[in-house]
Amino acid sequence: MMTKRIRRNFFTRPTLKVAKELLGKFIVRKYKGKKIIGKIVETEAYIGPEDRASHGYQMKKTERNRAEYLIGGHIYIYLVYGMYYQLNISTEKEGLPRCVLIRALEPIVNNKLKFFKINDKVIKINQIANGPGKLCRYLKLDKSFYGEDLVKSKRIWLEDWAIKIKKAEIVASKRIGIDYAGKYWANKKWRFYIDGNPSVSKQ
DNA sequence: GTACAGATTGAG
DNA sequence: TCAATCTGTACT
Numbered sequence: 001m002m003t004k005r006i007r008r009n010f011f012t013r014p015t016l017k018v019a020k021e022l023l024g025k026f027i028v029r030k031y032k033g034k035k036i037i038g039k040i041v042e043t044e045a046y047i048g049p050e051d052r053a054s055h056g057y058q059m060k061k062t063e064r065n066r067a068e069y070l071i072g073g074h075i076y077i078y079l080v081y082g083m084y085y086q087l088n089i090s091t092e093k094e095g096l097p098r099c100v101l102i103r104a105l106e107p108i109v110n111n112k113l114k115f116f117k118i119n120d121k122v123i124k125i126n127q128i129a130n131g132p133g134k135l136c137r138y139l140k141l142d143k144s145f146y147g148e149d150l151v152k153s154k155r156i157w158l159e160d161w162a163i164k165i166k167k168a169e170i171v172a173s174k175r176i177g178i179d180y181a182g183k184y185w186a187n188k189k190w191r192f193y194i195d196g197n198p199s200v201s202k203q
Numbered sequence: 204g205t206a207c208a209g210a211t212t213g214a215g
Numbered sequence: 216t217c218a219a220t221c222t223g224t225a226c227t
Binding site: 078 | 224
Binding site for chain 1: 208209210211212
């Protein structure tokens with residue numbers, strides 16, 4: 001199988017295109033000498049400064065969201081609800097607050113492993129990273145990844161395994177949890193996922 | 204300084 | 216249905 005690391009020119013294209021094409025790509029995280037790998041199956045696009053749901057709405061800049069303005073391919077990670085990290089990848093050119101939120105991964109593990117144990121609870125393997133907070137836990141990500149460059153980093157990067165996702169397999173729907181942005185923006189179908197994939201988040 | 208809501212999750 | 220728990224932002 002041909003695999004290659006995704007380079008800068010993938011991320012600097014229009015955000016909606018990047019959000020769709022990230023489906024079927026792989027996140028590789030090097031952790032304690034091992035690789036943790038997940039296939040991206042669900043994303044959301046946030047397109048500031050126009051997008052009211054974007055943290056960079058009207059070019060708003062704070063200490064927390066400055067990574068969203070970096071040139072495409074950088075990690076914008078932050079804490080929500082005091083407990084969960086959200087993994088975003090910046091897109092397009094430097095100075096534009098645009099990014100793609102990674103919402104769910106299909107874990108790639110040895111073929112026989114179908115279940116997993118967390119705190120004595122048996123969980124299906126495809127439910128380990130089926131949500132934006134859960135996938136950060138799966139990949140062992142924290143604030144130290146803030147601003148990390150996926151094109152150059154030695155501990156996390158993206159790979160293209162030349163897997164084609166057909167257009168018919170991509171579902172577009174409303175983004176989750178952003179009703180505060182008002183009907184117009186909340187109704188934009190900027191959430192994308194692979195139809196029928198068992199690791200897509202609920203709702 | 205204080206109040207409050209948020210791109211969520213898992214337990215009851 | 217609700218609590219857990221932190222931070223930016225908008226108020227006083």
